[in-house]
Amino acid sequence: MAGMRFETSQGMKLGQTMGLSPKLIQSAEILQLNSMELQERLEQEVEKNVALELVLPGSSDDIEGRGERKREEAPQGGGSTEFERLRRLERQYGDQWNSEGDSRRAVRDNRERDAKMDAMANTPSRGASLVDQLLEQWSFAEVRDPSLRAAGARIIEFIDDDGLMQTPLETIREQSSHMAGCDWAIDTLKLALARIQQELEPRGVGATSVREALLIEARAHLDEETDLDRAESWGDAITLIERHYDDLLQNRIPRIRESNGWTAERLDRARVLLKRLDPNPGRELVPPESTAIIPDVVVEYDPESGDYTARLADELIPRVRVSPDYEAMMKDIELDTQARNFVAESVRAARSIIEAIEQRNTTLMRVVRVVLARQREWFEQGPQYLKPLPMVEVADMLGIHVATVSRAASEKWMQTPRGLVALRSFFSLGTESADGEEMSWNAVKAMVKEVVDNEDKSKPLSDREIAEALEKKGVTIARRTVVKYREQLGILSGPLRKQH
16 A cells, blocks of 8 residues: 655745725724614724713713813822722712713713613513414413313414414324324314404404405404494405405406496495405504614705705714723823733724724715715606616715725615605616606606506506506606516506506
8 A cells, every 4th residue: 555645835826815904894894884773883882992982962062171171180190000090090080970970981871871771761662472462362262171272372373473374284283293281183273273263353363364364354343233234235345255355356346246246336335344354463463563764864955055965964873082081091101011002902993983983974975965966856856857876986986996885875864855765775777768868767667656646547557558658758668677667666567456
């Protein structure tokens, strides 16, 4: 057997590589943050870096003034370590810090007491999940059979967020056969599911399909109705769900009328009642969470100059500064090497984060000014006049990389005279109209919506007719493009939009 041999060697290779310094990485991260994310990031940095101070909004001048006086009055000299220095400062200025809030700690404590605690007190608590609420209702239901109660509790665990139970009972039986308290027979599960649909609120919870949920809700309304005419309409609504569900989905109204011999008025009354039903009954107990949007930039119109001006919406973002105490400690000759290095590194990191924030604000405002200049017609006349504005073009105008423009526009929102708008929506490609005017694809999409809104609802336009209507306005697009934009806008096809 031949022996194995390992060898090492050295060689030279010519090449180019590009690396990002930690400072550039930090600047890119800060640039991409919106107002809420930046506020959270600053709070984290303040907690992590002892040399970074929060400056309360509305009292920055007062705090800065007190900070200057404190630096002038701070004596030189003291212990040989950083911790001895801090203890000496606390002994000499502890009473003043506690009474006037003149230290970084007091500033942070005031912020937590005034802003954070108030926000937490005013924030609604996270409610119980849909399954937890249904299980609580089931615990009060009049179900005496222990096996039936156990089966119902198990079925509730399979109900989805819409309130529907679309898992086959056979699957539930197979996954629950090892559990005690029930025989897990299909008949037992069917009976438990029927009791869930009868006992639990809102009506329709536990239905195996949207159609069944609507049917359960309509029957509940019929049982509770005392007016004879309305009860008859609820009966018609139940007939529509039972016999003409697919026809309703396809808007085949004439077929429904011919099949039942109803007048248009009778059918309309039943359809009005159907709109009161909820296809997702579980959402009533657990509504979808809404995310608050805070603008990063405020755009206002100046009537005197006739221009649109922009400013940062940074009222809620806390100001930060380098701690004057730690800046003074950097000059303290009595500190040992380890403490001096710690203080220097902390101050350097604090200055770096402040520079990154200033660079973020500057870059964001430069991008916004380009948007105001190029998209003035959008602000004056509406979405139909949005111009094409590629990010590459903006990057060339500002002399920065296109990735920087993308980060500056990412997740940022503008408060404008036309409402709250995502900054990224102003950047898109486009086409030219018949008269040579540039139009953004978002503007074309807005034109599609305008054409549909103004159509005759009894004779809705087809996708080809919408394309022809746009061509008359000087915009030529294919029918398939109309279909794509219509679906993005949530607009139904022509037959489904027809009002009979």
